[in-house]
Amino acid sequence: MIPASFDYVKASTVDEAVAALVKGGEDAKVLGGGQSLLPVLRLRLNAPSVLIDVSEVGEMRALTDDGDALLIGASVTTYEVMHSELVKEHAGLLSLTAGAVADPAIRHKGTFGGSVAHADPAGDLPTVAAALDCEMVIAGPNGRRTVAAKDFFVDYFTTALAADEVLVAVRVPKLGAGWSYNYQKFNRTAQAWAIVGVAAAVKSENGTITEARVALTNMGATPIRATGVEAALAGASSSDAIAAAASKAADGTSPTSDLHADSEYRKHLAAVLTRRAVEAASGI
Template structure:
C-alpha cells in the first residue's frame, strides 16, 4: 500500500526536532529507524500530517560512560549497541535481548530508542529497561526531564513521551558482579515474543543477594516480577529454590489471549521461561 501524503522534516539537532514537533501538533510523528513506523504508514494505520526524521541528529547517537552508568543515545542502532564494548561489559542483558530482535537487516536500521519509545508490549527491550531500572531523558518545549523506566511505559503502544517531545537518551546503571540472561519464546524465528523474561541475579556466599526480573508480553506494559524477586532474594542459589521462585512469575500479570496464545498458556510460559532465565543468570 501507499502511505497518505505528509510533510517531511529532517532536523539537525534536538531542539530543532522539538520545534518541528511543536509546529506539527498532535498529528506529527517521529521517524527513528522506521522499522515500526514505515509499515504502519504503508497500511495507513498511522496517518501523520508531518514526519520528523531524527536520522540527522548526531547528538542522539552513540554510547558514553557516565561513571556508574552508561548513556545510550536513542538513535543508536541495535547493531551498534550489540557491538559496543562498554555495553557488552557493563550491560550484557541489553546485548542478550538485542541479539534476539528481528533479523540483521532490522537491527542495522532499527534504533535502541525507537524500539523503546514504540512501547510495544511484545518488544524485547522495554522489559530489559524495566529490569535494569533505566531512566529516560526526554526533551520538549519545556526543557529536558527524566522518566524512570517503571513510569515510562503507560499502556499498549503508549509511553510517557508527549507529542511534542523526543527521547534523547537512556541511562542504564552498570551491573558489576551480576549475572544476566534474556529468555524468549516465539513461534518462528524473528517473530515477536509470545513471552520473554529479562533476569539479573547477584550471588553472594551461596545465596541470591539481589535479583531483578521483568516480563515481556505479559500485559499491556512490561511487568516487573516482584513476587519472583522477593522469593529469590535471600534464597539459596540452588535449582530447587529458583524453580520455586519462578512459580510466582504470573503474579500481577495480565496476559492477553489472541490467535498466537491463550492467557493461560502465556502464564505457563512465563513460569517456565523465568525458571530458565534466573537459573542461567545465576549460573546454576
C-alpha cells in the same frame, strides 16, 4: 502498500526536532530507524502529517560512559547496542537481548530509543529498560526531564512522552560486579515477536543469589517487573528454590489472549521462562 502522504523534516539537533514537533502538532511523528513506524504507515494504521527524522541528530547518536551509567542516544541502532563494547561490559543484558530483536537487517536500521518509545508490549528492549531501571531523557518545549522506566511505560504503545516531546537518550545504570544475566524469548518462528519473554539479572555470592531483577515481555500492556519473583529469589541457592520463586512470575498479571497463545498459556510460559532465565543467569 504505500504510506499516505506526509511532509518530511530532517532534524540536525534536538532543538530542531522539538521545534518541528511543536509546529507539527498531534499529527507529527518522530522517525528513528522506521522499523516499527514504516510498517504501521504502510498498513495505513496511522497517517501522520509530518515525519521528523532524528536518525542523524549527533547527540542522539552518541553512546557514552556517564559514570555510574551508560548514556545511549535514542538513535543508536539495535545493531550498535548489540556490538558495543561498553554495553557488553556494563549492561550485558541489553547487549544480549538486542541480539534477540527481529533479524539482522532490521537491527541495522531499528534503534534502541525507537523500540522504547514505540512501547510495543511484545518488544524485547522495553523489558530490559524495565529490568535495569533505565531512565529516559526527554526533551520538549519546556526543557528536559528524566522519567524512570516504571513511570515511562503507561499502556499499550503508550508512554509518558507527550506529543511535543522526543526521547533523547536512555540512561542505563551499570550493573556492577557480581551480576549475571539472561533473556529467554519464546516464539514459534524466526524473527517473530515474543509470545512471552523474560529478562533476568541476578547477583550471586558463593552460589547464593543475593539480589535479582526479573522483567516480563508481553505479559500485559507494558513491561512488568516480577517483584514477587525478585523477592523470593533472595537467598536462593538451589534449582528447587529457583523453581519455587519462578512459579510466582505470572502473579498479578493478566496477559492477553491472541492467536499465538491464550492468557493461561502465557502465564505458564512466564513461570517456565523465568526459571530458565534465572538458572541460565545464575548457573545454579
